[in-house]
Amino acid sequence: MSKRNLGLIIFLVFLFLATWGNPASATNLEHYGNNSLQATITKLDANHPEVIRAQQYDFKLMETTQDPYTKDMTSLKWVTRTQMASSTTGIKYCTVAYEFQLANYIAIWDATPFRRTTIGAPGEVMYHRVEISRSNFVQIYARNARVSEQAIEDALAREDIIHVRAYIKIYNDKNGNNQDDPGEEVSMIMGNENEIDTKASMFPYENRQDMHSRFQQVLIHPQGKPVPDFFSTPEGSTQWQESYKTCAKRYSGKSGTQIKVPITLRNSGAAGTTSLGASWWGSGWSNPVIPVQNVFVPEGGSKAFTFTVTVPAQGQEIRLVFCCNIDGNSPANEVNRDNNLTVIEVTSNGLPGTPPGSADDSKVGYIAVVPCTKTIFTGDYYDFKAHYHKPEGSSVEVTEQSTWEVSNSSVAKLETKKGRVKALKPGTLVLSATYKGMTGTADVTVIDEPLPPPPNYSPKADFSISNPSPVEGEKVYFWDESTHEGERYGESIISWEWTIKGQPGSSSQNTEATWNEVGTYSITLRVEDQDGDSDSCTKSVVVGPALPAAVIQVDPRAVILGRKVNINGDQSTAANGRTIKWDEMQWEFIKPNGTKVTFTGRYPTPDRVTTNSLINQTGIWKVRLKVKDSDNNESEWAEDIFTVYPDNRPQARFWSITETLRYSYENNEIIIRDLSTSGNPDAALGDEISARDWTLYYDSNNNGVFTDPEDEIILPGQVKSAQIIQQSGNDPNPKIRFYKTGLYKLELSVTESYLDGWDNTLKPGLSANTNSMPEAEKTTMVINIAPTVAFDIKKKTPVDILFAADYTVTDSKYGNLQSSQAGFINGLEGGFIEPEVGMERAVEGDMTLILDEPTPFSHEHWAIEGPYYKNLRTTNEPSWRNIQSGYHNSFSGFAFENFHINIYTGEILSGFLSAPSFNSYVYTGYTRASNDPKDINIVGKTKNNKFTITAERNLFKVLNGFGQIVTSQDVPGSNAREV
Numbered sequence: 001m002s003k004r005n006l007g008l009i010i011f012l013v014f015l016f017l018a019t020w021g022n023p024a025s026a027t028n029l030e031h032y033g034n035n036s037l038q039a040t041i042t043k044l045d046a047n048h049p050e051v052i053r054a055q056q057y058d059f060k061l062m063e064t065t066q067d068p069y070t071k072d073m074t075s076l077k078w079v080t081r082t083q084m085a086s087s088t089t090g091i092k093y094c095t096v097a098y099e100f101q102l103a104n105y106i107a108i109w110d111a112t113p114f115r116r117t118t119i120g121a122p123g124e125v126m127y128h129r130v131e132i133s134r135s136n137f138v139q140i141y142a143r144n145a146r147v148s149e150q151a152i153e154d155a156l157a158r159e160d161i162i163h164v165r166a167y168i169k170i171y172n173d174k175n176g177n178n179q180d181d182p183g184e185e186v187s188m189i190m191g192n193e194n195e196i197d198t199k200a201s202m203f204p205y206e207n208r209q210d211m212h213s214r215f216q217q218v219l220i221h222p223q224g225k226p227v228p229d230f231f232s233t234p235e236g237s238t239q240w241q242e243s244y245k246t247c248a249k250r251y252s253g254k255s256g257t258q259i260k261v262p263i264t265l266r267n268s269g270a271a272g273t274t275s276l277g278a279s280w281w282g283s284g285w286s287n288p289v290i291p292v293q294n295v296f297v298p299e300g301g302s303k304a305f306t307f308t309v310t311v312p313a314q315g316q317e318i319r320l321v322f323c324c325n326i327d328g329n330s331p332a333n334e335v336n337r338d339n340n341l342t343v344i345e346v347t348s349n350g351l352p353g354t355p356p357g358s359a360d361d362s363k364v365g366y367i368a369v370v371p372c373t374k375t376i377f378t379g380d381y382y383d384f385k386a387h388y389h390k391p392e393g394s395s396v397e398v399t400e401q402s403t404w405e406v407s408n409s410s411v412a413k414l415e416t417k418k419g420r421v422k423a424l425k426p427g428t429l430v431l432s433a434t435y436k437g438m439t440g441t442a443d444v445t446v447i448d449e450p451l452p453p454p455p456n457y458s459p460k461a462d463f464s465i466s467n468p469s470p471v472e473g474e475k476v477y478f479w480d481e482s483t484h485e486g487e488r489y490g491e492s493i494i495s496w497e498w499t500i501k502g503q504p505g506s507s508s509q510n511t512e513a514t515w516n517e518v519g520t521y522s523i524t525l526r527v528e529d530q531d532g533d534s535d536s537c538t539k540s541v542v543v544g545p546a547l548p549a550a551v552i553q554v555d556p557r558a559v560i561l562g563r564k565v566n567i568n569g570d571q572s573t574a575a576n577g578r579t580i581k582w583d584e585m586q587w588e589f590i591k592p593n594g595t596k597v598t599f600t601g602r603y604p605t606p607d608r609v610t611t612n613s614l615i616n617q618t619g620i621w622k623v624r625l626k627v628k629d630s631d632n633n634e635s636e637w638a639e640d641i642f643t644v645y646p647d648n649r650p651q652a653r654f655w656s657i658t659e660t661l662r663y664s665y666e667n668n669e670i671i672i673r674d675l676s677t678s679g680n681p682d683a684a685l686g687d688e689i690s691a692r693d694w695t696l697y698y699d700s701n702n703n704g705v706f707t708d709p710e711d712e713i714i715l716p717g718q719v720k721s722a723q724i725i726q727q728s729g730n731d732p733n734p735k736i737r738f739y740k741t742g743l744y745k746l747e748l749s750v751t752e753s754y755l756d757g758w759d760n761t762l763k764p765g766l767s768a769n770t771n772s773m774p775e776a777e778k779t780t781m782v783i784n785i786a787p788t789v790a791f792d793i794k795k796k797t798p799v800d801i802l803f804a805a806d807y808t809v810t811d812s813k814y815g816n817l818q819s820s821q822a823g824f825i826n827g828l829e830g831g832f833i834e835p836e837v838g839m840e841r842a843v844e845g846d847m848t849l850i851l852d853e854p855t856p857f858s859h860e861h862w863a864i865e866g867p868y869y870k871n872l873r874t875t876n877e878p879s880w881r882n883i884q885s886g887y888h889n890s891f892s893g894f895a896f897e898n899f900h901i902n903i904y905t906g907e908i909l910s911g912f913l914s915a916p917s918f919n920s921y922v923y924t925g926y927t928r929a930s931n932d933p934k935d936i937n938i939v940g941k942t943k944n945n946k947f948t949i950t951a952e953r954n955l956f957k958v959l960n961g962f963g964q965i966v967t968s969q970d971v972p973g974s975n976a977r978e979v
Contacts, residue, residue, distance in 0.1 A: 035140050036110040037100070042129040044079065051127045054079035060213035062164055064220055071226040072270070073156055076100075076218060077131035081210075084120045089176040091186065091202055091620070091643075094169055095214055099191060101163040102220075103155050104479050104510070105141040119178055148487055154298055157226050157270040165191040166214035170200060172620055186620070186641060202557055202641065226270030230297065230324040231339040235262040236375030236445045240339045247319070250372045250443065252347040253311040261344055263322050264304045267297035274324045278307065281319040281343070289320060296530070301490045311346055320344045347372075365390045367402070367440035369433050374442060376412070376423040377449040384419040384442060386433035402433040411446050457486030459493050461527045461537035468539075472516050472546040472576055480509045482527045482535075491529050499524040515543045516576075546575030548629040550638035557642045560685050561618055564757030565642065567605045572638075574629035586626040588637075592619025592644075608758050618646045648679040650689055652750045652768040659781045663737040669725075670780070674732035676750045676768075687765055690753040692730050696722055699743040700878075706745050712878065720878055722782075738782040739879055739902070745779045747771070875900065875913040882912045 044051050054061050062078040098109045109132065120126055134156070142149045168189040171180040189195045193215040200208055231240040234249035241248075253259045265276050274297070278290035285292065290307050297303055309320060322342045370385045386402040389395045399419045406412055411427035414420070421431060423446040431442045459482055466477035484493055498506040501521040503513040515521060521541050528534040551571035559565045574580050587599040597614065605611040615621070625638045655673040663669060672694070678687040696714040697706035698721045705711070716724040721740040727733075738744065752765040770778060875882055882900050900913045 035108070035143050036097075037107050037132050037140050038136055039109055039114070040129075040131045040133075041114055042131075044127045044129055046125070046127060048127065050079050050129060054081070054127075058209065058213060060216060062216045062218045064162075064218060064222065066221065066223050071221055071223060073134050073220050075131050075133045076137070076162065077129060080128050080130055082118050082120075082126045082128070084122055084124045084178060089173050092171060092173045092178070093200065093203065093207070093211070094171070094180055096167045096169050096180075098214070099165045099167070100137070101165070102137070102141060102152075103159050104481065105145050105147075105152065105155065107137060107140040107144060116179070145481075147483065150298070151487055154271050154492075156220060157299055160220055162218045162220060164214070164216045164218055165193070166211070167191055168196075168200070168211055168214065186622075187639070202643070226299075228267050228272035228274070228297070228299075229269035229339075230265065230267050230272075230274040232276070232322050232324055232342040233264050233266060234342065234344060236447055238264075238266075240266075240342070244339075244342045246343055247345050248342045250345040250347065251309075252372060255311055255313045257311050258308050259311060259346070260306050261309050261320070261346075262304070262306050263342070263344075264302050265295055265297060265324060266302040268300065271299040271301075272297065276305075276322070276324045278309075278320055278322045280312075281321050290322070296492070296494070298490060298492065303490060309346060320346055365438070367398070367433060367435050367438040368395075369431060369440040369442035372442045373445075375445045375447060376421070378423050378425060378446055381415065381420055381422050383417070384421065384431060384433070386419065386435060386440060388435055388438070398435045399433070402435040405432050405434075406430075406444075407432075412444060454486065454489035456531060456533070457484065457489070457491060458533035459484045459527045459529050459535050461525050461535040463523075463525045463537060463539070465523075465539060465541060467541075469542050469544060470515070471544050472518060473514060474543075474546070475512055475514050476541060477512045478510060478523060478525070480525065480527075482525070482537075484529060486529070491531065493527045494530050495528045497526040497528075499526070513541075515541075518543055518545055545631070545633055547633050548572060548574040548578070548580060548627050548635040550625045550627045550635040552623055552625050552638050552640040554623065554640055554642045556685070558645065558681065558685055559615075559642065560645050560647050560682065560687070560754075561615070562612055562647065563685075563754070564608070565605060565611060565615060565644075567623060567642075568603055569625050569627060569638075572625070572627045572635070574633075578629040578631055578633070581628045581630065584628050588624040589614065590622040590624070591617050592621065593617060615644055618644045645681055645685065647766065648682050649766040650676060650678050650682075650687070650750050650752045650768045652676045652748050652770045653773060654746070654748050654770065656746060656778070656780055658776070658779065659783060660738065661785060662741060662782055663723075663739055665785060669735045669737045672734050672736065672746065674748070676732075676748070678752050682752070687752045687754045689732075689750050690730060690762075690764070691751040692732060693749040694724055694726070694734055695747045695749075696724055696736065697745040697747070698722060698740070699745070702742050704743070736780075738780075741782045741784055743779060743781055745775070747778065875915045877913055880913055882915055883908075 059079060059081045062076065064073045065075045065077065066072065067074055094115060095111055096115075097111050100107045100109070114128075114130070118126055118128065138149050138152045138156070141152045141155075145151075166189070169180050170186045170188070171184040172186055173179070174184060175181065187199045189199055189211070193212060196208055196211045200211055203211075233240055234244070237248070251259050251261060263278075265274075267274075273294050275292050276290075276295050277285065277288045277292035279285055279288040289309060295303055320343070322344065323340055325340045366389050368387050368389060370387060374382060374384070376382050384399075384404075385397055386399045387395045388398045402418065404414050404419060406414060406421065406429050408427060408429040411425060411429045412421045412423050412431075415422055419433070421444065426447050428443065428445050431444050433440050462481045462483065464479045464481050466479075467474065470476045478498065480496060482493055482496075484491055486492075496507060496509050498508075498511050500506070500511075500513050500523050502515055502519075503521075513521075513523075519542075521543065522538055523541065524536055524538040526534060526536040549572060550569060551573070553566075553568050553571060555566045569585055572580050572585075582602045584600065585602055587601075587604045589597040589599070589604070591597065599614075605614060620641055620643050622639060622641050627635045653675040655675055657670055660670050661668045674692060676689055676692070677683060678689060694716055698712040698714060699706050699708075700710050700712060700721070701708060712720050714720045714722055714724060716726050716734070718724075721738070721742070722744060723737045723739070725735040725737065736744075736746075747770050749767060749769040751767040753762050754765050755761075756763045879902055880900050882898070884898060897910075898912050899908050899910055901908045
């Protein structure tokens with residue numbers, strides 16, 4: 001191939017997107033690409049009926065439109081679905097051209113202009129109707145094949161299927177412009193549908209199905225083929241007339257002599273074959289005058305015949321019936337069967353003329369015009385004769401004695417000379433001669449002078465070979481490319497005979513052969529037309545040795561740098577019993593940066609060390625392989641690609657509400673939604689998050705900083721100001737219960753893992769945390785429910801309270817304690833409690849007496865039957881206190897049990913928790929002597945080590961048994977002060 005042609009192929013590969021199966025090749029693009037079909041493009045919306053119908057067939061619906069009467073194909077159309085790639089760069093594909101094959105004829109539609117005008121946004125889906133007209137197909141097919149357009153019309157009528165194939169380019173869109181720019185090509189599907197699953201294996205299933213939809217077989221006549229319309233006409237006529245059913249033309253001769261009868265078989269419909277014969281009227285077809293024969297007539301064509309007929313004896317049937325489509329069987333689907341009969345009259349009177357018409361003719365004789373039928377060219381003259389036939393059988397010319405008339409003087413006129421007629425214009429008329437009351441007639445037809453008959457041409461045999469230099473076992477196709485110069489005159493090739501050395505012969509128009517031995521083989525094609533003219537053509541095929549086939553296997557095709565990838569050529573094969581030389585395999589690896597690494601041997605990536613030293617760059621790799629068989633025959637280079645991605649860190653992120661209520665309100669808790677991912681494409685390549693570590697921070701002093709010494713760090717399983725509840729150690733949606741109001745911040749750390757293909761074990765991967773996540777998305781404010789303005793009348797519960805202070809409290813401090821009673825009393829009253837409060841200060845040595853012995857201060861106050869609480873102490877858990885529960889029994893003493901109580905929820909559990917070295921004692925107020933379930937216990941607190949009596953927010957609880965009823969909110973911490 002010349003450099004010029006090679007450059008043209010490369011240009012067309014980048015310019016066209018082609019669809020092809022067999023015999024698709026770059027040669028077809030080179031040969032036919034400059035004569036591109038022209039399509040009408042119409043953009044459709046997603047709800048268009050044609051789009052909805054195409055969706056039902058997965059857009060694999062190319063179809064023809066047909067003329068409703070003739071059934072001729074009028075156009076070929078289909079609906080395309082174009083989806084722009086969602087990413088701006090990366091591996092993409094596009095259709096460059098479509099190829100349409102009708103029998104041996106090829107036409108290309110260049111899809112490049114259409115594709116370059118349908119660029120949309122990433123991910124956008126567009127729909128278009130593409131329609132190519134019949135006339136455009138006929139023009140391009142004829143131009144490419146160098147045949148007449150009538151030959152293409154005949155093929156469209158004769159063939160059933162148009163094969164559609166595509167050229168699909170796979171390219172690496174480096175600049176993100178959705179165009180296959182020079183240098184971006186990865187591979188090309190050259191119209192072979194089988195290449196999709198190998199060359200396009202990196203695309204998802206739905207993309208490969210989209211490529212398959214571009215390979216179709218389109219029915220040319222989905223509603224049935226066009227049908228022919230056969231009829232016959234006599235000499236001088238081109239159109240059938242209704243009168244032909246009784247008499248189309250008359251011929252006369254002496255009985256027993258032979259005359260020539262010209263008949264033309266015509267077809268005004270689609271090309272087809274019909275039967276033609278002739279028989280005397282009423283005699284049937286058992287012994288026809290003209291034997292029945294099958295005749296092929298092209299669309300709009302004709303076949304001329306001249307038959308020899310013997311003139312019958314006087315008085316026998318004189319009507320000869322020419323009939324096509326005999327018995328309605330050839331063909332059965334003819335458009336019009338009413339015009340299948342043409343009647344020719346043949347008389348036996350010695351001279352041409354009208355036969356006797358009545359019994360009286362035998363007494364007076366009759367007049368005959370000679371000839372009885374005549375065709376005259378426009379502008380010509382013709383002299384007719386009139387003969388009087390006497391009763392005894394003799395005749396005499398009476399031309400000059402007769403009176404002449406024409407039935408249509410606009411077609412022909414009489415001249416001065418008797419019997420002379422001048423033809424004026426095409427048409428028909430009846431010429432009559434009258435003599436002594438007797439009249440004879442002749443049928444006259446005027447036509448324009450026809451062109452001279454066409455010459456007789458012979459066919460020219462020729463054929464093409466799919467591959468003149470095949471290898472052993474390769475199938476070779478032979479396509480008839482014979483021509484016939486007489487096609488425009490109705491001549492055509494009707495038979496093909498193939499003689500192939502070393503192979504059986506064939507009578508098909510196209511054939512194939514396979515040779516299993518090296519050598520030179522001759523192929524001869526002999527063609528013959530309907531006239532018996534023939535021609536032959538001989539060519540040779542040189543069969544070479546079958547080369548081994550290199551096959552590359554890459555698993556996986558997409559891998560993270562440093563992970564296992566297996567590359568081998570184990571599926572490579574040798575032909576005819578030969579074997580592959582495995583240790584002499586030649587490998588080439590083209591890195592993403594364009595550098596090349598070569599390797600000789602069977603396996604280029606046998607272990608982790610070798611693989612990591614070879615596959616050491618991210619990007620798209622190309623791998624090539626050439627193998628050698630035991631006879632040292634080398635294969636072609638096989639190519640494949642795979643992609644190496646960097647190991648990306650996971651993305652840690654979650655969602656949480658920014659404001660909520662405490663758990664004490666209807667057991668309120670929140671659910672965290674983990675939004676962390678392993679990234680793209682790491683997740684698709686096997687990475688998954690295997691560890692999630694949640695940490696909650698509590699801003700105890702509400703200063704917006706979570707690192708103060710008094711701030712809390714809460715891990716899953718710990719119960720502090722809040723609690724993280726997980727279903728598992730890797731729970732993506734943990735729950736959080738908040739026990740205190742204030743600001744909290746949640747942090748998350750994630751670690752991914754992957755299955756190591758080398759030892760089939762799970763290995764930890766990279767980690768990430770939410771440090772960079774916006775603070776506002778990580779914090780949650782826990783609030784109280786806003787108060788509702790309302791009132792109700794409720795009965796207040798009477799309570800008697802005694803505050804006891806130990807003997808270490810000074811007079812001034814004790815006075816301050818007394819003065820702070822008002823706030824506490826107000827809080828109780830606001831909680832529907834009616835207190836009676838007293839205070840008592842112990843002297844040194846009297847503390848036990850206050851706690852354990854009743855006093856006359858209020859007899860009813862100390863007559864207790866029931867439990868109470870004392871000695872509330874802080875613990876190492878901020879939300880829990882140790883407490884003792886006492887029970888006074890008939891003034892005889894107290895019994896104690898140890899518990900710890902949650903000061904936010906009221907939950908009480910058995911036993912003491914660990915506590916700091918100092919104690920915070922609580923002296924209790926006792927319930928009055930009553931079994932009323934509304935009676936309550938009130939808990940207060942004194943910190944002895946600071947000599948301060950204080951009331952702590954949310955510490956005072958109103959309890960009924962072990963359950964919380966009311967929390968006094970009106971004893972604020974601001975009342976605490978040094979005394």
